[in-house]
Amino acid sequence: MRNDQEISEKTHTYLRLLGPSFNRQFVFGIVVIQLGLFGMLPLLAVPFSNEYFYAAVVPAFLVLIWGILQFIAPYRLEKLHHLYVGVSGFALTYIYFLVTQKLIYLHIGATHIGYFIAGLVLFVLLLVAMWKTNIRYLFEGSYYDPNKRHLWGGSNQLIVKASGVGYVLGQVLLSIVAGDSITMIIIILCLSLFAIFTAFMGTFVHRYWYIHQNIEAVRSLNPGYSLPNKDRAPGPTHGYAVLVLTEKDYDTDEVDEHINDIIDNVEDVEIDTITFACLPEMDKEERKPLEEALPNQVLQAPGYVLFQFEYEEMKAAVKKMEKKHHNGFFKKIPSEKYAFTQDQVALQPKNAILYTNDLRNLDQGTLGTGTSSR
Structure with a gap:
């Protein structure tokens, strides 16, 4: 699709242009809850490991600093929001993988490298499956639901269910084989569920690319798109x-x-x-x-x-x-x-x-x- 062509209503629904105010709230959730509470806090907890912490520092720093910029200027950086969500999705899924490995090796007590390799394979397969399912749903038009207004609904839920079940089961089986700690198994189960959502966020990289390729058509539907708030014409009341x-x-x-x-x-x-x-x-x-x-x-x-x-x-x-x-x-x-x-x-x-x-x-x-x- 070229820039001078119109974006169909189905494609517009897929892009989820929810506006700077919603974007700012979503960024806050990414930085504070997904990164801080579920990502870095477990890596900082005892027993502390330099290896796991330093392996997560670079992606965590990227998500944090970029998130601060998106939070401060959600109007001017509106176009980059989809890219930020996508990159954050990949980064957070990787960080959750590290947290899971820390729990398996340092808390449960596993020693064999096979658990790391199996976890890494599951991590890669989750991202690939989520990406391919997202593309298939786009071309089938399955995203379109004119009555939906928020992110978490309809075909998005189907993507998560279809791509994430295997990942969750795999991680839980790894934790069961590695040890018999019920508490650790439950925590790993919860982290695996969070990883499914962050892996879905990774598909927003494709949405950013889609917007970039069709920016003029997007602006024909949203004339103020990615402009500073002061330069945007007031919408209909x-x-x-x-x-x-x-x-x-x-x-x-x-x-x-x-x-x-x-x-x-x-x-x-x-x-x-x-x-x-x-x-x-x-x-x-x-x-x-x-x-x-x-x-x-x-x-x-x-x-x-x-x-x-x-x-x-x-x-x-x-x-x-x-x-x-x-x-x-x-x-x-x-x-x-x-x-x-x-x-x-x-x-x-x-x-x-x-x-x-x-x-x-x-x-x-x-x-x-x-x-x-x-």
Whole structure:
């Protein structure tokens, strides 16, 4: 794909351009939790070993110093964020490998070099398997899920499961063969699970390369991408949603056809959500708030209600929902949950700005020149 071509929505989802604010939080987690707590702290703990510590110093120093720069200037260094995450993923996976070897040799008491060789082979195989699986998922389009908003979900979880099971089992078997310390086996199990995630982070090197190869197309979607915060144009504060009132329940083909008609007729702004409701099946309690918000209108099917909502309110509601479900860490958040949360915010009666029975009039509401119900 060349720079002058458009990036598809599937590819845009794969790149995960989550913004400088999220990037800064992620960098903090890498440096403090993944590097400090789970990486260097075990290497500094007794019994201390110069060999293991010095073997980890260079990659740890790179992750730390680079991370500080990314944390200080997340806007200017936005393009480098993917590269930093990828390099950190490789470095942290290597450091966790060293920690595991220290536990096997210095805590469990293994002496044979075979444990080191087997651990090294597992380490390399994990990185290779994760990388190849990532590329396969990209070309299959398996990353695409228009309702997902955060990193840890959908196909990302499948990659981790597919590539990491063998690594975890291998490390646990090594620790069991080397000794019978239940505590050390549990710790090695936990480190192996962390290594799966850091190995997945290594795939972000490919994402950085993808962005570098298509930087103009990326900036066409995100004009302020990788610019200092002061040079970025403020984004839109409001979004639009359409509630389609129908005479009957539509099947999938009818819904798709109607959505295309709406998109074709509203050219000046992007409609964020389109929801269908069968008017005869709506009870009085459902209709009453909408009728009160549209006092001079009689709801009829087919009819179209245009809503204007605040993005910040939408983001806050989605974030609250994700927090309630532990950000999808233990179980993938169903796409229906995202759609329901978005509709709750967007389709509030107070947000209704236009009602019409003519699809062609929807564009007037987005321009502020139509017949408003207010």
